[in-house]
Amino acid sequence: MLAELFAAAAEVCRDRSPLTHRLLDDAADDLRRGGVTARVMAGSERDREGTVPGLRFAGAVHRLVLEGRAQGLARHYPTVGGRPDLPTLWRDALPVLEDHVDLVRQQVQATVVQTNEPGRSAPLYGGLLVAAQEAAKAAGRTVPFCVRLLEVGASGGLNLRPHRVGYRLEDTVLGDRDSPLVLDPEWTGRPPADLTHRLRVVGRAGCDLHPVDVSTEDGRLHLSSFVWADQLPRWDRLRAALDLAATDPVEVERSAGPEWLAGQLARAERDVLTVVWHSVVWQYVSPADRAMGRAVLADAAMRATPTTPLALLVFEPRRADDGYRFELLLKLWPAGISLNLGHGAGHGTPFTWSVTPWE
Incomplete structure (x- = not known):
């Protein structure tokens, strides 16, 4: 179920944010395989659709980048001067998630989506x-x-x-x-x-x-x-x-x-x-x-x-x-x-x- 919510959130981003689309699409596949994303999202498996767990995950990853905790991933993020290389995005995201499983999980569970656009x-x-x-x-x-x-x-x-x-x-x-x-x-x-x-x-x-x-x-x-x-x-x-x-x-x-x-x-x-x-x-x-x-x-x-x-x-x-x-x-x-x-x-x-x- 959680993987499907990630995939749905990825689809929403497809034409508007290729970076977020690719991150969430690969994270959905990783969830299905029981990879590191499953450990990051432990405790959120029953989150309802309206809480958009995929976007909370993407926001937690982006925050790591903004805080300077994800140097290898930062090169993909224009908000810190990077330029996305979509084929290698997930490869560079994996070690960041492995190094910060508990921190990302805590952020995902403690936050709600607030763009205040x-x-x-x-x-x-x-x-x-x-x-x-x-x-x-x-x-x-x-x-x-x-x-x-x-x-x-x-x-x-x-x-x-x-x-x-x-x-x-x-x-x-x-x-x-x-x-x-x-x-x-x-x-x-x-x-x-x-x-x-x-x-x-x-x-x-x-x-x-x-x-x-x-x-x-x-x-x-x-x-x-x-x-x-x-x-x-x-x-x-x-x-x-x-x-x-x-x-x-x-x-x-x-x-x-x-x-x-x-x-x-x-x-x-x-x-x-x-x-x-x-x-x-x-x-x-x-x-x-x-x-x-x-x-x-x-x-x-x-x-x-x-x-x-x-x-x-x-x-x-x-x-x-x-x-x-x-x-x-x-x-x-x-x-x-x-x-x-x-x-x-x-x-x-x-x-x-x-x-x-x-x-």
Whole structure:
């Protein structure tokens, strides 16, 4: 079973990260033979699919490279200046795994996959502009609402700064043009909003069962290890997002989503749009917490007023004819607006704006 989960994770990476694909494909074969990977993964044999043990393994190996503990393997990893040679990758990985069986096993068992991908700020930013302006129209206002952003499953909180990021569109930059993080959102189409309006964020908070403190070296290494090492644009985005976080700290509280959200939503701020947000986290949430979260949100939605509106804005994978598609979904209360704003890659870019009802 574990070998099949590794093989499935490898297939996901096939066209996007040849290095990770090859590492996990060879590791799957090694698992079937009862090789060193079986010893590394001892104790994780019954891990469920949603915990993606293959990606946890790949992240643990990448972390060894980043920490300088895998010199023979480092030559394959572009994040430390290497260049992949796929036919010899597994040959060079084997002695590293043999030398660090206990360390890699400990890392695999102690960690959860957390990419906290900064590229997702691009569709979030557009979605927030739409939400603030649509809520204002529904309330008969001419000026968009200020936004209070609440993120469930915030990890290191890197996407709690959408107003502090720059978004390059042709010959202009939206958002903060002086930000250390300037994204090319790779938009097809545009958000159904007036892009000349500035997004005003007046409050931010986040929670996570396993929050990452990005002010520490351990926290930065944790997030860095889950970047596929041959995707240097993602690596560069993360480094810039970490630099931004250092200048604008936001605490992420250790808490389960429903309880934390209930506390946050117990108070409403007049003339502020409260936006509940999460991205690529739903698959990790238990059925019980999903149900509780929906109930908390439904209760808050009933209390929403034109001067204290509420929004749900999520970027999550949904089933489609060809598998899964990452969609940006928006609900607004009490306006009764429910929109599918478009779809994009799992890391947020590229993104296609295509507005339809959220059904």
